[in-house]
């Protein structure tokens with residue numbers, strides 16, 4: 001059964017999860033949660049998907065998981081054998097330390113620093129292809145479209 005992501009295209013937390021799915025070549029269905037009508041705050045949504053009324057939520061064959069970073073890690077582990085490696089190898093202590101450094105900087109709101117050190121170290125796909133996948137406008141930089 002295809003993974004479902006309950007989320008919204010404009011939500012950066014949803015984009016984090018969709019980016020992980022893209023990097024791991026995992027097919028998925030995006031189930032749009034309608035913020036305009038307050039669907040994320042409905043009793044049904046909060047009792048069955050996300051108790052705090054937020055997106056995204058992963059639904060994997062009946063298993064429900066929220067918190068975008070937890071979902072991204074779940075995807076990275078479940079699909080470890082395909083796509084871009086997103087987690088450090090268990091026996092690589094330095095890679096583990098650097099991974100935690102970026103993860104915690106991101107969590108503490110140091111996103112620009114975290115982004116910079118991620119792009120230096122990770123072999124992620126180009127930001128253009130990720131932005132196209134997320135249906136985001138392409139950015140112009142001094143190097144051209146980025």
Ligand SMILES: N[C@@H](CCC(=O)N[C@@H](CS)C(=O)NCC(=O)O)C(=O)O
Pocket residue numbers: 011012013014040053054055056066067068069
């Ligand atoms: N820590 C959560 C944050 C989730 C979150 O704040 N989601 C936003 C969209 S990016 C949301 O649902 N906002 C609606 C609201 O707070 O009412 C995660 O990473 O999943």
